[in-house]
Amino acid sequence: MNIEDSVVLVTGANRGIGQAFVEAFVQAGAAKIYATARSLDSLQEVVAISPDRIVPLALDVTNPDQISAIAATTQDVTLLINNAGVSGTGGFFAPSTLETARWEMETNYFGTLNMIRAFAPILKQNGGGAIVNLLSIASLVNVPVFASYSASKAALLSLTQGIRAELASQRTLVVGVFPGPVDTAMAENVPLDKVPPIQIAQATLQAVKQGIEDVQPDPVSEQVFAGIRQDPKAVEKQFAGMLPQS
Ligand SMILES: NC(=O)c1ccc[n+]([C@@H]2O[C@H](COP(=O)([O-])OP(=O)(O)OC[C@H]3O[C@@H](n4cnc5c(N)ncnc54)[C@H](OP(=O)(O)O)[C@@H]3O)[C@@H](O)[C@H]2O)c1
Numbered sequence: 001m002n003i004e005d006s007v008v009l010v011t012g013a014n015r016g017i018g019q020a021f022v023e024a025f026v027q028a029g030a031a032k033i034y035a036t037a038r039s040l041d042s043l044q045e046v047v048a049i050s051p052d053r054i055v056p057l058a059l060d061v062t063n064p065d066q067i068s069a070i071a072a073t074t075q076d077v078t079l080l081i082n083n084a085g086v087s088g089t090g091g092f093f094a095p096s097t098l099e100t101a102r103w104e105m106e107t108n109y110f111g112t113l114n115m116i117r118a119f120a121p122i123l124k125q126n127g128g129g130a131i132v133n134l135l136s137i138a139s140l141v142n143v144p145v146f147a148s149y150s151a152s153k154a155a156l157l158s159l160t161q162g163i164r165a166e167l168a169s170q171r172t173l174v175v176g177v178f179p180g181p182v183d184t185a186m187a188e189n190v191p192l193d194k195v196p197p198i199q200i201a202q203a204t205l206q207a208v209k210q211g212i213e214d215v216q217p218d219p220v221s222e223q224v225f226a227g228i229r230q231d232p233k234a235v236e237k238q239f240a241g242m243l244p245q246s
Contacts, residue, residue: 001078001079001129001130001173001208001209001211002209003025003028003029003030003079003205003208003209004028004029004030004031005029005030005031006025006030006031006078006079006129007030007031007032007033007034007074007076007077007078007079007126008021008025008030008032008033008034008077008078008079008080008081009033009034009036009070009074009077009079009080009081009119010022010025010033010034010035010036010081010083011036011037011059011061011081011082011083011084011111011115012036012037012061012083012084012085013033013035013036013037013043013046013083014035014037014038014039014042014043014045014046015042015184015185016182016184016185016186016197017083017134017179017182017184017197017200017201018035018037018081018083018084019045019046019197020196020197020198020200020201021081021083021201021204022035022046022049022054023049023198023201024198024201024202024204024205025201025205026049026050026053026054028205030053030079031053032053032054032055032076033050033053033054033055034055034057034070034074034077035047035054035055035056035057036056036057036058036059036070037056037058037059038058038059038060039058040056040057040058043056044056057070057073057074061082061084061107061111061112061114061115062106062107062110062111064114067114067115067118068118070118071118071119071122074122075122075125076126077119077122077123077126077129078123078126078127078129078130079129079130079131079132079208080115080116080119080123080129080130080131080132081132081134082112082115082116082131082132082133082134083132083134084107084111084112085107085108085134085186086103086104086107086108086149087104087146087149087186088100088101088103088104088146088148088149089145089146089149089189090145090147091144091145091147091243092147092148097147097148100148101148101151101152104148104149104151104152105151105152105155107152108149108152108153108155108156109152109155109156109159112133112156112159113159116131116159116163119131120163120167120170120172123167123170123172124170124172127171128170128171128172128173129172129173130172130173130174130175130208131163131167131172131173131174131175132175132176132177132204132208133156133159133160133174133175133176133177134177134179135153135156135157135160135176135177135178136149136150136153136178136179137178137179137180137220137221137224138150138153138154139153139154139156139157139176139178140154140157140178140224140225140228140235141224141228141232141235141236141239142154142236142239143239143242144239144240144242144243145242145243157176160174160176164213173208173211173213174213175204175207175208175212175213175214175215176213176214176215177200177203177204177207177215177217178214178215178216178217178221178224178225179195179200179217179218179220179221180192180195180218180219180220180221180223180224181193181194181195181220182194182195182196182197182199182200182218183195183196183197184197192220193220195217195218195219199217199218200217200218203215203216203217203218204217
């Protein structure tokens with residue numbers, strides 16, 4: 001797909017990887033970028049990157065009425081970036097696990113599903129376009145220190161595969177991105193090497209241009225993919241080993 005002249009909508013565009021996507025699309029020559037976030041005020045710095053091409057909009061992906069209203073006013077979108085996401089910490093036996101798990105599923109899974117259901121007809125009317133879902137290496141293997149987050153991202157991988165099949169007939173490219181640790185607020189307490197968010201955005205833009213469906217945007221992602229091809233059980237054990245031993 002051609003990035004130049006595309007009309008992009010990014011969720012969670014006010015910071016982190018979402019803001020990096022806006023920067024990358026400006027550099028790549030996108031015609032218009034709808035930068036969306038829960039708070040319009042939080043988008044001021046992002047709009048300043050290119051005020052003539054960036055349109056700020058308030059959007060909480062867990063609010064179906066707001067999604068419908070935004071979809072009605074952004075009928076020119078050709079590229080949807082489902083970036084908004086949340087992550088709690090801890091395993092499945094923490095006191096707050098059920099509440100955390102529901103919050104993660106509401107945002108990461110149901111929020112993305114609602115966005116896709118609203119925007120698939122728009123992409124169809126505009127010739128097919130593309131959908132990008134921000135998955136994670138935690139979509140491929142459970143990372144027990146982010147247990148329920150991993151489950152929500154695994155559900156999002158299954159969703160990504162399903163919509164890819166269903167939207168093939170309308171020629172919508174469906175891309176899944178599988179980052180390892182990225183240097184944003186979400187991973188601030190992760191004691192591992194992290195790549196800058198712009199690396200994730202640029203690798204994804206290349207994939208969209210080339211029609212690549214599964215994006216491994218950093219070395220950790222490449223290692224996990226290689227490990228799973230070779231010995232998936234060993235990868236599971238490796239991540240299980242990150243838990244403190246009692
Ligand atoms: N950082 C990593 O290591 C890493 C690795 C793999 C995948 N990812 C994925 O990459 C995506 C971006 O993460 P990030 O690292 O940039 O995290 P981040 O810095 O914590 O940013 C998360 C973004 O999501 C937005 N958001 C949260 N709930 C929302 C909702 N209900 N509606 C709309 N926006 C909402 C946040 O907005 P507010 O400012 O309003 O909270 C913020 O813009 C996520 O899907 C994440 O799971 C991150």
